[in-house]
Structure formats: structure tokens, C-alpha cells
């Protein structure tokens with residue numbers, strides 16, 4: 001990738017008030033003349049004529065349609081980001097992602113970057129190495145919603161030619177918080193690099209890529225996404241001593257068995 005790719009006219013970032021949204025609000029500036037920032041939650045006002053701030057509930061089809069008008073590409077980070085009851089997930093993640101693709105189709109948007117999750121494959125064991133063609137084994141209603149999002153991406157490419165990079169994000173935080181994250185950690189710098197690759201690579205069709213840094217502990221193999229040109233620079237290894245000093249978990253704790261960790265043991269959310 002060149003050091004300064006040509007900026008898009010207008011990029012839409014959903015989930016702009018969230019943890020990753022705040023990072024991307026700053027770091028996506030070089031890639032767009034105008035960044036349209038959206039969330040259901042309140043956000044700081046636009047800081048220049050290069051930002052547009054739009055409050056929008058992804059569950060509101062008409063509002064999402066208006067949100068997408070005039071946009072060249074979408075980074076879809078909005079939605080419920082942890083495990084909850086199916087009903088809580090339904091509006092934002094399942095209906096919301098459908099609304100976004102329908103709006104993209106109506107308004108001629110050609111590229112989406114979808115913040116999928118490792119919880120799409122979270123019921124695989126930590127002893128396995130997975131590539132993008134592996135069987136999905138969602139570990140939660142949240143993981144199911146991301147799996148559905150990947151299916152929407154596949155369908156909207158096959159049917160309407162809208163390209164998507166579905167990024168199965170591992171754990172994107174300032175630093176790994178536990179031993180599991182030694183394998184799943186995805187630094188903010190590597191996240192930004194992968195966003196750039198996903199925006200500018202040609203002919204991505206529907207590409208699934210694991211959003212993960214160059215960690216020594218590896219569960220995921222990104223060979224089917226080599227065409228994106230993503231080359232992570234960071235590693236969780238400098239944090240190993242710190243997280244290994246945390247109180248150890250019992251050998252049968254889901255955080256030590258499943259790739260999705262604790263999500264694999266959440267719920268049920270209803271009576272018997």
C-alpha cells in the first residue's frame with residue numbers, strides 16, 4: 001500500500017461512539033475528505049468541515065437508509081458488542097446489518113468493512129488452528145449475529161456485487177487483558193493498517209480475515225486473505241509476563257478451552 005492512498009470522498013463509520021469507533025474517528029481521517037460518524041449514543045460534535053455526526057439507531061430502517069446516502073464505503077462497527085439475550089441482539093445486529101446492506105444496495109455503495117468477531121468461531125477449541133474456510137461454530141447469540149452478518153455480506157456480493165471484508169476481530173484493546181488475549185490481541189495500529197488494506201485492496205469479493213496482531217500464540221491462519229496485503233506489526237508477547245501473573249484459572253474454565261473464552265459459557269437468558 002502506498003504511504004498516502006487517495007482519500008475517499010465520504011466514508012461512513014457506524015459505532016463511532018464506541019471503543020474502536022473513537023480510535024477510528026481519529027485514525028481514519030487521512031482516508032476520507034468527509035468522515036460521517038454515526039452511533040445510537042451521543043458523540044462529540046463535528047470538529048471540522050471534514051466530519052459529519054449523525055445519531056442513528058441501526059434498528060430504524062428508514063434512518064439507516066438516509067444515513068448511507070452519499071457515502072462511498074462503509075466501516076460497520078455499530079451494534080451490541082458482547083453477549084446478551086437474543087432480543088437485545090436482534091434489532092441492532094441482525095436487523096441493523098440487514099438495513100445497512102439494503103441501504104448500500106439502494107445508494108450504490110460498493111464496499112463494506114464489517115466488524116465481525118472471533119465469536120463466530122468461538123466454540124472451536126484453543127488447540128485448533130483455523131483458517132477463513134473453517135466451519136463456523138458461534139459461541140453465543142452475539143456470535144450468531146456476526147455469523148449472520150457474514151452471510152449477508154456473502155449474499156450481497158453474489159447477488160448485487162457489493163464487496164465486503166468481514167474482519168473476525170480478536171480482542172482489540174490497548175493491551176491484552178488476560179492469557180487468552182495473548183492469542184487474540186489485535187493492536188490499534190494493526191487494526192488501522194487492516195482498515196486501510198480493506199478499503200483499498202482490489203477485487204475483495206467477500207473476504208474473511210482474522211483481525212489479529214502478529215502474536216506468538218497463533219490460532220488463526222490468514223492465508224485466504226493474503227490479497228489484502230495485511231502485514232501486522234505488533235505482538236502480545238511484551239505483555240506475557242503481566243497477564244501470566246494474574247490469578248490462574250482452573251483447567252476446565254471455558255476461558256482456557258474455547259477460542260471464544262467466557263462467551264462460550266454465558267446464558268441462558270430465559271427460564272428453564
Ligand code: NAI
Pocket residue numbers: 014015016017018019020021038039040041056057058059076077078079080081082091092096115116117118168169170171172173
Ligand atoms: P463498543 O460496544 O464500544 O461499540 C459499539 C457501538 O455500537 C457503541 O458505541 C454503541 O452505542 C453502538 N450501538 C449499539 N447498538 C446500536 C444501535 N442499535 N444503533 C446504532 N449504534 C449502536 O464495541 P467496540 O469494542 O468498539 O467494537 C466495535 C465493533 O467491533 C462491534 O461491532 C464489535 O462487535 C466488534 N468487535 C470488537 C472487538 C473488540 O475486541 N473490541 C472484538 C470483535 C468484534
Ligand code: 15L
Pocket residue numbers: 081082117118119169170171172184260
Ligand atoms: C468481541 O467480539 C467483543 O466485542 C469484545 O468486547 C471482546 O469480548 C472480544 O470479542 C474478545 O473476544 O476478546
